[in-house]
Amino acid sequence: MNEQMTQKQFRSWPLTPVSRAMAAAFLLAAGGAQAQQQTELPAVTVNESNAAPQADVSGFGDVPLRELPLSATVIDSMQLRTSGARRLADLTQFDSSVTDAYNSAGYWDYLTVRGFVLDNRFNYRREGLPISAETSIPLDNKERIEILRGTSGIQAGTSAPGGLVNYVVKRPTEQDLRTLRIETTSRRSVLGALDLGGRFGANREFGYRLNVANENLKPLTHNLDGNRNMFSLAGDWRITRDSVLEFEIERSHKTQPSQNGFSLLGSTLPVPVDPRINLNNQPWSQPSEFNALTGSVRFSQALNADWRWSAQIGQQRLKTDDRLAYAFGCGAEGNYDRYCSDGTFDFYDFRSENERRTQTAGSLNLKGNVMTGSVRHELGFGLLASRVRNRFQDQAYNYVGTGNVRATAVVPPDPTLTDANTNRDERSTELSVQDAIRWNSRFTTWLGVRHTRLDRDSIRTDGSRPTGYKDGITTPWIAASYAIQPGLLAYASWGKGIESQVVPNKSSQYTNAGEALPALTSRQWELGLKGGSDAFAWQLAWFDIKRPMTNLDACNRLGTTPCDGRYDGSAVHRGLEAGAQWNTGPWRLGGSVTLIDAKRRGSTAEPATNGQSPTNVPKQVLRAQAAYRVTSVPGLEVLGQLSHEGRRNVLPDGSIxxxxxxxxxxxxxxxxxxxxxxxxWSIAIDNLFDRRYWKESPYQFGHIYLFPGAPRTLRLGLSVSL
Incomplete structure (x- = not known):
């Protein structure tokens, strides 16, 4: 997407009436705010060196995370830079409850949280507004990444029950910032990044933050070279001490081939392969391309010492060319979910080009405090409207021959557009109310409810299989917290999460094709303890999530005909999370551990899966970090990172x-x-001991995949602050 942001383009955005009303509110508020002289708004600038004490993704952004009755992880810009993170999948190292879910190099990211795969269409936010994560999202201009763990019915209308991810962009700095960063790796990948920030104006009322990055991608994996670039600008205008107008815009481009997953060889789990092998290595293989243009505008106004309101509008425009020499199944042995026993597989030419996804969202929020006698109510009211418009073309998905796991076979291409795609439209309106009731200095009850109106439609690109439905869903959340003593908080919470699903409109297989199933309502209990101080902080949480399941995946995977789409038992995930951070003298220590007992229950479509753990969910995960400042050499620091993931099922029945x-x-x-x-200056070695291992085993698109861990990689970095 090469077009520039112009006034004409703003006018061409497909705004809903609610969005237009909010846009008008911005203009009216900006014009009338000069007359407002009340209580000063909280500062909106962020100093990069400070970790975020709050998490906007929680829905209670004004309350420090350590006081909230929920679980979340905040990964700040220092951690992003030190770890060399380029994509969301790189951040699993910071949270033991977050693991990979089909994270193929060169493709977009999937995450599993508390054993549930997040939905890339509904479980992601940017600056608090919903976005699609079906793209490559750069981290160079992100101040922090917030990961909420658990059901998110109070924070989102519809979403998978694992949690939410919120990207927060870098904002203007109070002091002038001039930073240049250069980084290279083992095969001479080169990253150049520029970060500029500061304020100007007679009263320093205007602020800016500019981030530019370009990277020549040369990973150790064969046939995976590419390039990416990113430009972003964030600004604010402190109109008065009570009124702030903020904006940010980001344009990114990435072109890189993707990496095919490996698989079982018949009924055998192969030994871990050389991670440099890429099965997507045909002479005609083309890179996938991801173009994104995203921006938002927010106006905040303090009404008095206790109340303030804000309005925000944003849009995300994505264009994707998804291409792959696709290794899938073994027709010779009649196994279409794995490779052949001799290491061969069926090869397909897959091309889905000119995929266009557009998401527009706007919100109005009012927050304030009310006293009723000696009880303090911290109230919040929100209205969120969003519109999704996804348009695709017919795609190529053509059998072209037989490949092998040694990546030595050469097959001819066939880019003929033989397969229809699916266009989607969605409109949603969400109304939320929340109340933190402070009964005294120790005891607080938390109440929240969100009501969502959905209107969703889909139709194949050839005009067949139209579906559409409307629904209204309500998701409540309640919690209680008690400060046992200063620095020690106990809490309990209960909440719902909602998902919606439609039976595929394929009358040749489903008896109720095209019908919307009743909303899938997940329920979660969570008990937790939080404690510590600035030097030592810890958290312990127990969770119990029950999610209804359908038989749609099983019918599709097993080819069941006829199939009556319906509920089919549930998934119950129970687990214990523990984490701590300790800063003392020259040491910085941190880590987390998650023990999870996830089980499938009550399935009649696949009774062999009952009592089994879901695929690709490890039973235990440990993350640990240690840093030591060498006192004899000021400025020198040694850091270490350990990640351990336990055994997991490759097959749904647990046989492998x-x-x-x-x-x-x-x-x-x-x-x-x-x-x-x-x-x-930094020198980093990823996979220090060059271990070969299977990193994950997702059961994706009706196929078993195995992804190897990346080989040992050296990174050299230099950052200069002028």
Whole structure:
């Protein structure tokens, strides 16, 4: 997407009446705010060196995370930079409840949280507004990534029960910021990034933050070279001490081939392969391309010392060319969910080009405090309207021959557009109310409810299989917290999450084709303890999530005909999460561990899966980080990172499991001043001991996949602050 942001383009955005009303509110508020002289708004600028004490994704953004009766992880910009993270999948190392879910190099990211795969269409936010994660999202201009764990019915209308991910962009800095970063890797990948920020104007009322990045991608995996670039600009205008207008816009482009997953060889789990092998290596293989243009505008106004309101509108425009020499199944042995026993597989030419996804969202929020006697109510009211419009073309999905896991076969291409795609439209309106009731200095009850009106339609690109439905759903949430003593909080919560599903409109297979199933309502209990201080903080949480399941995946995977689409038992995930961070003297220590007991129950479509754990969900996960500042050499710091994931099921019936694995990463960083210029040098080694292992085993698109862990990789970085 190469077009520039112009006034004409703003006018061409497909705004809903609610969105137009909010846009008008921005203009009226900006014009009338000069007359407002009341209580000063909280500062909107962010200093990059400070970790975020709050998590906007919680829905209670004004309350510190350690006081909230929920579980969340905030990964700040320092952690992003030190870890060398380029994509969301790189951040699993910071949270033991977050694991991979079909994270193929060169493709977009999937995450599993508390054993449930997040839905890329509904479980992601940017600046608090819903976005599609069916694209490559850069991290260079992100101040932090917030990951909420558990059901999210109070924060989102419809979403999978694992949690939510919110991207927060970098905002203007109070002091001038001039940072240049250069990084290279083992095969001479080169990243150049520029970060500029500051304020100007007679009273420094205007702020800006500019981020530019370009990277020549040369990973150790064969046939995976590519390129990406990103440009973003964030600004604000402090109209008065009570009124702030903020905006941000981001344009990104990435072109890179993707990496095919490996698979079972018949009924055998192969030994981990050389991770540099890429099965997507045909002479005609083309890179996938991801173009994104995203922006938002927000106006905030303090009404008095206790109340303030805000309005926000944003849009995301995506264009994708998805291409792959696709290894899928073994027709010779009649197994279409794995490769052949001899290491061969069926090869397909897959091309879905000019995919266009547009999402527009706007919100109005009012927050304030009310006293009723000695009881304090912290109230919040929200209205969120969004519109999704996805348009696709026919795609190629053509059998072209036989490949092998040694990546030595050469087959001819066939780009003929033989397969129809599915266009989708969606409108939703969500109304939310929440109340944190402070009975005294120790005891608080938390109440929240969200009502969502949905209107969804889909139709194949050839005009066949139209579906459509409307629904109204309500998701309540209640919690109670008690401060046992300063620095020690106990809490309990209960909440719902909602998903909607339509039976595929395929009358040749489904007896109720095209019908909307009753809303799938997940329920979660959570008990937790939080404690500590600035030097030592810890959290312990127990959760119990019950999610209804349907038989649609089983019917599709098993080819069941006829199939009556319906509920088919449930998935019950129970687990224990523990985490801590400790800063003392030259040491910084942190880590988390998750023990999860996830089971399938009550299935009649696949009774062999009852009592089994879901595929690709490890039974235990450990993440640990340690950093030591060498006191004899000021500015020198040694960091280590350990990730361990336990055994997991490869097949739904548990007959084949993936062994556990452990990986160690290391970083050496040196901060100093050279001729008065602040510089930071880093040497990092990912997979220090060059372990070969199967990183994950997703059961995706009706197929079993195995993805190897990345090989040992060296990273060298230099950051200069002028």
């Amino acid at each position: 499991t993936l062994p556990s694995w452990t990986r160690v990463d290391a970083v050496l960083r040196y901060d100093t001043r050279l001729r008065g210029v602040q510089t930071s």
